[in-house]
Amino acid sequence: MKILIIEDQKDLALEIAEFLFTEEGCMIDHAWKKSSAIDKIKEGEYDFILLDITLPDGNGLDILKELKGIKNRKDAVIVLSARGATDDRIVGLELGADDYLPKPFSLAELRARIHAILRRKHQLSDNNIMVHGFLLNIQQRTFSYADQELNLTKKEYEILSYLILNKNKVVARMSLTEHVWGDLYDAYADSNFVDVHIKNLRQKLRKYAKADWLETVRGMGYRIKI
Amino acid sequence: MKLSNKIALYNSLTKIVIILVLSLVIYLFTDDISNHHLQERLVDKRKKFMLGLTQDHIDDLIQSQANFTDYNILKEEFIILTPIKEMINISRGNFTKQTREIEGEMQEYLVYTYYFRFNEHNYRLEIGETMSVLTQLEKSIWLFTFLVLLISIAVTLIIDIAFTNRLLRPFYNIVDKKLNKIHDPLLFSYIPEKTNTEDFVLLDKSLMQLMEKVSRQLDVEKQFTSNVSHELLTPITTLSTRFENILNDKNLSASTFQKINASLVTLSFLKRTIKDLLLIAKIENGQYDKFEKISPVNVIDEITQEMEDLLTTRNIRLHNMFSKELYITGNPTLMHILFANLIKNAIKYNKQHGMIRVSNSVKNGGIVLFFEDSGTGMTEEVVKRIFNRYERFSLSQEEGHGLGLAIVKSIASFHSISIHVSSVLDKGTTIELGLPISQV
Numbered sequence: 001m002k003i004l005i006i007e008d009q010k011d012l013a014l015e016i017a018e019f020l021f022t023e024e025g026c027m028i029d030h031a032w033k034k035s036s037a038i039d040k041i042k043e044g045e046y047d048f049i050l051l052d053i054t055l056p057d058g059n060g061l062d063i064l065k066e067l068k069g070i071k072n073r074k075d076a077v078i079v080l081s082a083r084g085a086t087d088d089r090i091v092g093l094e095l096g097a098d099d100y101l102p103k104p105f106s107l108a109e110l111r112a113r114i115h116a117i118l119r120r121k122h123q124l125s126d127n128n129i130m131v132h133g134f135l136l137n138i139q140q141r142t143f144s145y146a147d148q149e150l151n152l153t154k155k156e157y158e159i160l161s162y163l164i165l166n167k168n169k170v171v172a173r174m175s176l177t178e179h180v181w182g183d184l185y186d187a188y189a190d191s192n193f194v195d196v197h198i199k200n201l202r203q204k205l206r207k208y209a210k211a212d213w214l215e216t217v218r219g220m221g222y223r224i225k226i
Numbered sequence: 227m228k229l230s231n232k233i234a235l236y237n238s239l240t241k242i243v244i245i246l247v248l249s250l251v252i253y254l255f256t257d258d259i260s261n262h263h264l265q266e267r268l269v270d271k272r273k274k275f276m277l278g279l280t281q282d283h284i285d286d287l288i289q290s291q292a293n294f295t296d297y298n299i300l301k302e303e304f305i306i307l308t309p310i311k312e313m314i315n316i317s318r319g320n321f322t323k324q325t326r327e328i329e330g331e332m333q334e335y336l337v338y339t340y341y342f343r344f345n346e347h348n349y350r351l352e353i354g355e356t357m358s359v360l361t362q363l364e365k366s367i368w369l370f371t372f373l374v375l376l377i378s379i380a381v382t383l384i385i386d387i388a389f390t391n392r393l394l395r396p397f398y399n400i401v402d403k404k405l406n407k408i409h410d411p412l413l414f415s416y417i418p419e420k421t422n423t424e425d426f427v428l429l430d431k432s433l434m435q436l437m438e439k440v441s442r443q444l445d446v447e448k449q450f451t452s453n454v455s456h457e458l459l460t461p462i463t464t465l466s467t468r469f470e471n472i473l474n475d476k477n478l479s480a481s482t483f484q485k486i487n488a489s490l491v492t493l494s495f496l497k498r499t500i501k502d503l504l505l506i507a508k509i510e511n512g513q514y515d516k517f518e519k520i521s522p523v524n525v526i527d528e529i530t531q532e533m534e535d536l537l538t539t540r541n542i543r544l545h546n547m548f549s550k551e552l553y554i555t556g557n558p559t560l561m562h563i564l565f566a567n568l569i570k571n572a573i574k575y576n577k578q579h580g581m582i583r584v585s586n587s588v589k590n591g592g593i594v595l596f597f598e599d600s601g602t603g604m605t606e607e608v609v610k611r612i613f614n615r616y617e618r619f620s621l622s623q624e625e626g627h628g629l630g631l632a633i634v635k636s637i638a639s640f641h642s643i644s645i646h647v648s649s650v651l652d653k654g655t656t657i658e659l660g661l662p663i664s665q666v
Contacts, residue, residue: 009460009461009463009464010459011464011468012464012467015464015467015468015470015471016467018471019467019470019471019474031468081462082458082459082463101562103459103460103462103463104459104460104462104463104466104493104497105463106466106467106470107467107470108470139416153534168341169474170473170474172470172473172487172490174490174491175470175488175490176496181532182534184532184533184566184570193535193536193539196535196539197351214511217483218480218483220483220484220487221282221473221487
């Protein structure tokens with residue numbers, strides 16, 4: 001998979017690259033500036049473009065306009081912005097971005113979004129992910145075992161799919177809390193709400209098969225091994 | 227004091243002075259004129275009496291008595307003819323004011339005394355005329371003029387007030403439209419107020435110039451906020467992504483893992499604080515200016531769902547008693563945040579098996595929303611300072627960052643909502659939101 005990271009903060013770009021690269025075997029390109037980003041976009045197609053709006057030599061949204069001006073391009077674009085202005089989000093999505101992620105974001109969240117978009121946009125093989133005999137359908141938001149759908153609550157599904165999309169990675173409890181409760185996460189951060197849901201989730205899974213692949217990592221986070 | 231009132235007061239004072247002076251002048255004049263007039267009449271009467279006067283006539287008048295006296299029926303005038311021995315040579319006669327008793331009635335008369343010689347006899351003629359008629363007339367004239375003046379002053383005063391009010395209307399329009407009703411420089415109207423009073427045109431112009439400067443300054447500030455947020459949020463993202471990568475390092479020791487995880491939690495609170503500060507800045511910059519009709523009962527239903535886990539773990543029951551017919555006007559995003567923050571606090575500072583009740587009622591024609599909880603409550607002193615931006619009001623060890631209520635305050639004042647907090651320690655807290663009538 002070919003990914004272009006357009007981000008003026010090199011440190012951040014490197015961290016993102018490290019996280020995405022190790023597991024996926026991606027080809028990752030960096031661009032620090034608007035001008036070089038446009039050059040790279042014109043050279044060839046990417047599966048994914050992570051686009052920061054605030055660049056030293058201009059507005060990142062101009063790159064998006066440039067990209068949409070080129071015919072037959074299917075590059076998926078996630079806009080990353082620290083400006084947080086609702087206008088940025090609306091303008092970004094109107095210009096044809098696939099998603100918008102306000103800074104600061106967690107890598108797990110970014111990964112989950114990337115996977116969701118890739119499956120939707122490129123109709124990658126199918127929307128199903130196999131997990132030790134279980135089947136996650138991202139499109140229909142279901143989780144089943146041998147054609148039997150598990151009766152998961154909305155939050156249990158959110159936690160499970162988030163961990164699956166971040167398979168083989170340790171996902172910190174904080175990141176999970178943020179993903180599930182969004183802006184309300186600070187009210188949930190102190191307690192073990194995630195743990196309670198995980199506990200219930202394991203019980204439901206065990207009715208069908210072994211669930212030891214859903215690991216607790218040193219009490220700080222969770223990981224699904226595939 | 228209002229300018230129009232001051233002008234009216236000044237006008238009425240000057241007019242009262244004028245009225246007093248005029249009344250005095252008229253009073254003196256009428257006195258003088260009427261006196262003069264009366265004297266003329268007396269002289270006329272004397273001439274009439276003297277005309278064709280014969281000795282027979284005089285004898286007839288005096289007859290056996292010492293003098294001749296004649297009154298008319300109403301005793302308004304009298305005439306006395308007295309023969310005298312010595313001639314007193316005052317050809318023109320003189321006028322005196324005398325009080326005479328005639329048939330038991332005291333009256334003031336103007337008496338004209340005239341001496342004349344006729345057929346070698348000397349006579350004194352006294353003609354008197356009552357002055358009471360005159361004083362009455364004077365009084366009436368004076369009263370009439372006084373009344374006329376009074377009425378004319380009242381009329382001109384009313385006209386003056388109406389005129390100054392009309393004159394000052396552009397001024398109040400400018401103050402009202404451009405200053406009072408504007409809680410945000412963004413909403414300032416740059417349409418000049420219609421007036422031909424140059425002073426107001428100047429005021430309007432100066433105000434617009436001032437507002438332009440303020441807006442420009444605000445723009446700079448907004449840009450600054452936006453820049454700072456970028457400057458802060460990007461490094462936080464870099465840090466947290468780095469920590470996430472470290473967490474996936476297989477050679478990590480348990481203690482390092484723990485420290486990294488704790489750092490992530492700290493970062494998350496830092497992030498939350500910055501986001502909250504940005505939110506407050508955005509509210510205060512008026513970036514949430516889209517107002518809609520909102521149903522509070524629906525908002526609370528949404529919040530109940532979002533906070534389901536929080537409520538169930540502590541067995542807290544939330545009673546949504548907002549009226550289904552109740553609608554308020556406001557920014558939906560902000561109103562949601564406002565309600566959510568209040569509910570969040572009501573949960574946070576509640577006890578196991580506690581309750582939260584939201585309801586509405588009408589007070590002084592406006593709508594009041596109540597957020598009641600059966601929580602730990604606060605002392606009066608704590609209530610006084612809970613809306614300070616950085617003050618956390620619980621003494622418990624729970625983690626918090628103290629910006630929740632600052633946001634509540636900010637959103638409320640943006641919507642001109644008043645907040646009243648009443649609390650009893652260990653019993654619970656009630657927060658009242660008083661909605662302005664225009665918002666209902």
